Amino acid sequence: MARKRKGRDISGWLVVDKPAGMTSTAVVGKVRWALDAKKAGHAGTLDPEATGVLAVALGEATKTVPFITDALKAYEFTVRLGQATNTDDAEGEVIASSDLRPSDDEIKAALSGFVGDIMQVPPQFSAVKVDGQRAYKKARDGEEMELAARPLWVEELLLIERPDADHVVLEMTCGKGGYVRSIARDLGEALGCKAHVKSLRRIWSGPFQASDGLSVTQIDAMARTPDLDAHIQPLEVGLADLAEVRCLAESVARLRNGNPASVIASDVEFGEEVWASFEGKAIAVGIYKSGELHPTRVFVDHGA
The missing domain is CATH 3.30.2350.10 (Pseudouridine synthase)
Incomplete structure (x- = not known):
């Protein structure tokens, strides 16, 4: 037990x-x-x-x-130009270098290629699974892998500051699954100068x-x-991106038991994922269909 x-x-x-x-x-x-x-x-x-x-x-x-x-989430990060590392960040070993330093205008022009729906290859040192094993474990053993490119939505990628010729500070707003290290690496390749992430900060998430x-x-x-x-x-707070519907007092027990129940909704479409509240408290998340919520997740009331 x-x-x-x-x-x-x-x-x-x-x-x-x-x-x-x-x-x-x-x-x-x-x-x-x-x-x-x-x-x-x-x-x-x-x-x-x-x-x-x-x-x-x-x-x-x-x-x-x-x-x-x-x-969506946003990151502010500093990119070191002129050096590529095996980890795509400052923790790794420098594996290539360049004396080329692009101008601010060249950097801004290159950034536009990383906005919208893009495909990116995860870093070799990442938690992506390869043959049932984490990529970073294989990379530590000196194994090079062909990692598959993955889709990423980048809403915005901006040049915030240029402290000196070797560094740029960028801010990126993106969806799920983004690797900032891959953005820095690929930007360096696009500019022909090599690059890696020197520091990274997530400034907001949802x-x-x-x-x-x-x-x-x-x-x-x-x-x-x-x-x-x-x-x-x-x-x-974690349900902020979902529409809210209100459930009737007699619906609370049914929903918490995982059964469909009547809810009060406005501006909600058939088949939309929503959350149901009663007296301001979350009861369940589910799919709205013809005046009823069909729960997919229910919340236990611990009396707290």
Whole structure:
């Protein structure tokens, strides 16, 4: 028999401003310990050296993680021109270099080729699975792989600053599954000068802003106190990209049991994915059909 996981049944979101040098998994572990939470997970991995928004889902909010993962997100990153590395970031070994330094206008012109629906090849050092094994494990063993290109929606890619001839600061807004390191690598190839990511920060992800995130130091200072609980955002924040319908009192039990039930909706189309609320609380996510919600995810009420 599996051992029952200990901790509190708390649900919601805690936004962390992840520091460099810490894995996303370690941040989740820190949050779970600090809140004595029974269940926690994050919405979108950040590389260990990256900083910024890491939204940690607690309890029933973990059921809304896919909606944050699929949402638009924005990154600010510094690109080092003139050097390519085997990891496509500053942690790797330099494998090629160039004395060419493109002008700002040349960089801006090249950036336009990375906007819209694009295809990108993940870095060799990435978590993509190849023959059942993570690519980074194979890369560490010196194995070179032909990784398949993947689609990515890039809404915007802007030149923000040019601190010096060797560096440019870019800001990218994109959809799910983007590799900023691949953008830097491919930009360097397009410009003929080689490039890699020197630093990376996720400034927002869906409804969550880095400016609202707690540092790990703050989390440690408030651990196991009501002060930290006060920073938990409602589960419903993770449903911001879905239309809301309201359910009747008599529909609550039916929906929570996974059965279709009547809802009150406006400006919702047949077959649309929506979430149902009762007195402001999320009851279920599902598909709207002819006045009823057909639930695909239901939320347990722990009385919190």
